[in-house]
Amino acid sequence: MADQNAPHTEITNPLLKWVDDRLPLVTMMNHATVDYPCPRNLNYWWNFGSLAGFSLVLMIATGLVLAMHYTPHVDMAFASVERIMRDVNFGWAIRFVHMNGASFFFIVVYIHIFRGLYYGSYKSPREILWILGVVILLLMMATAFMGYVLPWGQMSFWGAKVITNLFSAIPLVGESVVVWLWGGFSVDNPTLNRFFALHFLLPFVILGVVFLHIVALHKNGSNNPLGIDTKGPQDSIPFHPYYTVKDYLGLGAFMTIFAAVVFFAPDYMGHADNYIEANPLQTPPHIVPEWYFLPFYAILRAVPDKLFGVLAMFAAIAVLFILPWLDRSPVRSMRFRPVSKWFFWVLGVDAVLLGWCGANAPDDVWMGLQFVVWSRLATAYYFLHFLVIIPYLGLFERPKQPPASIADSVLGGGTGAAAVAAAKPMEKA
Amino acid sequence: MRILRLAKAAAAAATIALSASSAQAAGGGIHYESQEWSFSGIFGTIDHAAAQRGYQVYKDVCAGCHSMNLLSFRNLEGIGVPEHTIKVLASEAEIESINGDGEVVMRQRLPSDPFPAPFANPQAARASNNGALPPDLSLMAKARANGPNYLFALLTGYQEAPGDMTMSEGMYYNAAFPGHQIAMAPPLAADLVEFSDGTEATVEQMAHDLTTFLMYAAEPHMDERKRTGLKVVLFLFVLTILLYFVKKKVWADLH
Numbered sequence: 001m002a003d004q005n006a007p008h009t010e011i012t013n014p015l016l017k018w019v020d021d022r023l024p025l026v027t028m029m030n031h032a033t034v035d036y037p038c039p040r041n042l043n044y045w046w047n048f049g050s051l052a053g054f055s056l057v058l059m060i061a062t063g064l065v066l067a068m069h070y071t072p073h074v075d076m077a078f079a080s081v082e083r084i085m086r087d088v089n090f091g092w093a094i095r096f097v098h099m100n101g102a103s104f105f106f107i108v109v110y111i112h113i114f115r116g117l118y119y120g121s122y123k124s125p126r127e128i129l130w131i132l133g134v135v136i137l138l139l140m141m142a143t144a145f146m147g148y149v150l151p152w153g154q155m156s157f158w159g160a161k162v163i164t165n166l167f168s169a170i171p172l173v174g175e176s177v178v179v180w181l182w183g184g185f186s187v188d189n190p191t192l193n194r195f196f197a198l199h200f201l202l203p204f205v206i207l208g209v210v211f212l213h214i215v216a217l218h219k220n221g222s223n224n225p226l227g228i229d230t231k232g233p234q235d236s237i238p239f240h241p242y243y244t245v246k247d248y249l250g251l252g253a254f255m256t257i258f259a260a261v262v263f264f265a266p267d268y269m270g271h272a273d274n275y276i277e278a279n280p281l282q283t284p285p286h287i288v289p290e291w292y293f294l295p296f297y298a299i300l301r302a303v304p305d306k307l308f309g310v311l312a313m314f315a316a317i318a319v320l321f322i323l324p325w326l327d328r329s330p331v332r333s334m335r336f337r338p339v340s341k342w343f344f345w346v347l348g349v350d351a352v353l354l355g356w357c358g359a360n361a362p363d364d365v366w367m368g369l370q371f372v373v374w375s376r377l378a379t380a381y382y383f384l385h386f387l388v389i390i391p392y393l394g395l396f397e398r399p400k401q402p403p404a405s406i407a408d409s410v411l412g413g414g415t416g417a418a419a420v421a422a423a424k425p426m427e428k429a
Numbered sequence: 430m431r432i433l434r435l436a437k438a439a440a441a442a443a444t445i446a447l448s449a450s451s452a453q454a455a456g457g458g459i460h461y462e463s464q465e466w467s468f469s470g471i472f473g474t475i476d477h478a479a480a481q482r483g484y485q486v487y488k489d490v491c492a493g494c495h496s497m498n499l500l501s502f503r504n505l506e507g508i509g510v511p512e513h514t515i516k517v518l519a520s521e522a523e524i525e526s527i528n529g530d531g532e533v534v535m536r537q538r539l540p541s542d543p544f545p546a547p548f549a550n551p552q553a554a555r556a557s558n559n560g561a562l563p564p565d566l567s568l569m570a571k572a573r574a575n576g577p578n579y580l581f582a583l584l585t586g587y588q589e590a591p592g593d594m595t596m597s598e599g600m601y602y603n604a605a606f607p608g609h610q611i612a613m614a615p616p617l618a619a620d621l622v623e624f625s626d627g628t629e630a631t632v633e634q635m636a637h638d639l640t641t642f643l644m645y646a647a648e649p650h651m652d653e654r655k656r657t658g659l660k661v662v663l664f665l666f667v668l669t670i671l672l673y674f675v676k677k678k679v680w681a682d683l684h
Contacts, residue, residue: 030524082499082567085650086499086504092650093654115657122534237683242680242683244673246676247674248676249675252665252672253671256665256666259658259661259662263658263661263662264471267571269526272571272572272573272576275568275647276572284547285607337525337651403462
């Protein structure tokens with residue numbers, strides 16, 4: 001396989017070649033998805049990037065069809081969604097795919113982010129790639145929040161009310177900002193109209209940032225489980241067919257699980273109250289956001305002061321923007337960072353704990369402590385992790401020596417997943 | 430090994446996340462006993478005979494106060510009511526219409542018309558119900574956590590109020606209702622309806638059949654959804670296995 005990095009595709013069709021010489025779309029696609037060299041040791045955690053891309057396309061496609069049948073008016077929105085469920089051909093399937101697609105999009109993206117954290121994918125030279133990713137996460141959150149308002153159920157309405165009211169914490173102009181966001185003096189028809197317009201727009205903004213994310217990725221190439229740079233052709237393999245087929249396999253597994261939820265438990269991740277039409281005069285006993293916001297909801301409620309609660313919630317994301325500069329360790333992969341590795345898992349547990357706190361009433365008691373106390377501990381730890389532990393370990397941890405090159409690691413038995421590729425020595429490399 | 434370990438951790442996290450959402454779903458701390466439903470599980474389907482009896486209970490009992498605005502008579506086809514029967518059932522109620530001369534007239538309902546609502550507006554409903562608003566039942570089986578079991582418990586949950594409990598005027602004690610005070614008078618009593626198929630109309634039987642009908646009403650495409658799902662999931666599962674072998678073959682020359 002000495003030529004495994006040589007270009008695959010020669011354009012033979014004269015017409016196509018004529019066009020490509022003037023508008024090199026085929027060449028660009030070829031560079032980006034066929035010949036694009038990838039580290040040969042990527043493990044299955046690297047599948048979640050392409051799965052996130054797939055989820056975005058799936059959401060846009062199903063969302064487009066839903067938008068054709070949906071009516072963004074407070075008197076008709078709820079009934080129009082039910083009409084999609086009942087009378088539009090396969091409307092129930094499209095709506096359930098869209099509804100659960102949002103949850104799966106977040107599952108995929110959260111795994112993608114934690115993969116980046118574990119293998120140090122945010123470090124030089126990939127800082128901008130990482131920052132664009134955090135921008136995508138923020139845009140996804142805005143989009144998901146506004147999308148959840150559209151069916152105009154009880155949780156839609158009261159969720160919108162709670163979240164928009166957060167902006168009233170801004171000193172001096174807060175109240176005016178909220179009225180401006182609402183387009184009135186309460187969450188009402190103008191709010192629903194603008195949320196629909198923005199919910200339609202933002203996915204295309206996400207698509208644009210995803211494009212930049214991929215441009216930034218292809219500039220320096222993928223990171224890999226060893227966290228070391230590719231040093232030559234022996235370290236990499238072309239994207240096609242190796243990673244295309246691996247991504248297809250991942251997609252198959254993802255789709256199987258996704259379909260099982262869509263068809264057998266489509267309401268599992270939803271909330272029963274959203275099957276009740278919005279009623280501005282009746283507050284549900286517990287207002288709970290969708291599960292993917294629960295950790296942030298817990299941080300918001302952990303702080304007794306409204307303004308600082310909101311700031312803490314936004315800071316939880318903002319801290320990710322500066323992560324590349326908080327972590328000064330020259331070693332990327334946690335595989336060679338014996339102490340940081342453990343703190344990575346503690347952060348994972350902390351994030352799940354925050355989610356658990358967000359799902360429960362603050363005054364309820366769990367394992368001897370009120371949830372509000374758990375939330376405070378978990379929130380404090382979250383910031384401690386990023387602002388103290390990571391900078392400290394970056395400076396004082398003694399990392400193990402990573403292998404000299406990916407190919408070395410593959411040939412020499414290496415560690416972990418890289419060893420999979422070492423079952424037989426490469427014959428032709 | 431590492432992948433296994435990560436997968437285990439992910440599974441543990443998912444378990445906690447899932448139990449979080451089910452804790453979220455459990456409302457008010459009241460336990461609702463799980464009943465046997467024809468529609469439970471991935472192979473479960475709506476029992477048409479039960480749903481038809483349930484429709485009879487709705488029509489004869491509930492419809493006096495509760496609307497089902499999202500349902501039309503044609504929806505009864507989905508629980509096996511024959512077309513000519515649907516036409517007859519629809520024609521029993523009238524609906525306002527505008528004739529060719531622009532006059533408002535009453536005409537018989539057609540299968541495409543919605544179920545008639547008992548009250549013209551929420552104010553009228555409150556006025557006739559001691560200030561309480563009987564909710565629309567179209568989505569009731571989905572609009573409550575643990576819907577079907579909750580509905581069954583509610584319909585069979587009327588009891589004598591415990592001695593130490595002071596009931597508000599016009600309220601009834603119900604073990605299943607959050608707060609235990611409900612404005613709805615006990616709707617079911619033995620032999621309140623006479624089932625045409627000879628089934629004995631006990632309170633439990635009526636509650637069971639009505640819940641089955643309400644589950645159908647909340648999601649008329651549920652049976653179709655599960656049927657389609659079996660094919661889709663099976664297809665994707667086989668496809669994934671095939672993709673696994675394709676991947677293995679493609680990567681073989683690298684190892």
